[in-house]
Amino acid sequence: MPLVLFVVDEVQEYLMHPVHGKTILDLLVFLARVAPAVGVSVMTATQKPDDTACPSVLRDQHQARFALRVGAYQVSETILGAGSYGEGLDASRLLKSHKGVGLLKGMSDDAGIVRTYLADGRDAETILSRAQALRQAEGTLSGDAAGEAPADAALATILDDIAAVIGKGEAKIWSETIVDRLAQHRPEVYGPWAEMEPKPKAEQLTAALKPYGIGTDQIGRRIDGKTVNKRGIERAHIAKAITERNKKRDAG
Known part of the structure; x- marks a missing residue:
């Protein structure tokens, strides 16, 4: 069974759409609930984790939570889940100088501070070249990635x-x-x-x-x-x- 990672950045832009927002929310909640059973993982990211921009019905489906520095402990708890502040997890305590540092919860028995890394130009080229080679080997490379000009x-x-x-x-x-x-x-x-x-x-x-x-x-x-x-x-x-x-x- 192939593994599929479904990533939605700035998810609030879709969820707050005046016409399709409710439908998108329902579909994302459905995917987050049942899709892992068939190898599909849903990842959403937002800078507005409140109930208006990203309702709790969707947030609660995410077992793994990651919070970068935020302005208040209430925002941190919204991201990491109810009770996280009482567990000593507060992303508002992170410093501005802590670039790429955040609190990760749900990936292991212990939650804590982790550091992410920014891929520079050379790193990105290595990653993308490897990804292209894998897709080419699987026969899934097409369009602009395969050098084909759009009709x-x-x-x-x-x-x-x-x-x-x-x-x-x-x-x-x-x-x-x-x-x-x-x-x-x-x-x-x-x-x-x-x-x-x-x-x-x-x-x-x-x-x-x-x-x-x-x-x-x-x-x-x-x-x-x-x-x-x-x-x-x-x-x-x-x-x-x-x-x-x-x-x-x-x-x-």
């Missing part, structure tokens, strides 16, 4: 899809409107985007277009006699990005 068609899908849902007479259009149309055009890809609230929905499109140098602007529309401004894009910018992409593809 242009895959990279440009978002551009072509947007071009397909914008009408010829529409010079400017709101981002959230585009997302709704994309979800109708290709629900298997963009369906989850359309389920978001208006602002996250627009931000999702902005992030997807950022690699192509396409930004968003305030676009005003008259609705019921009032001007409503929302973020959106220009059709001309999409057309220009597609033209530049095609030129590079033809030149290659």
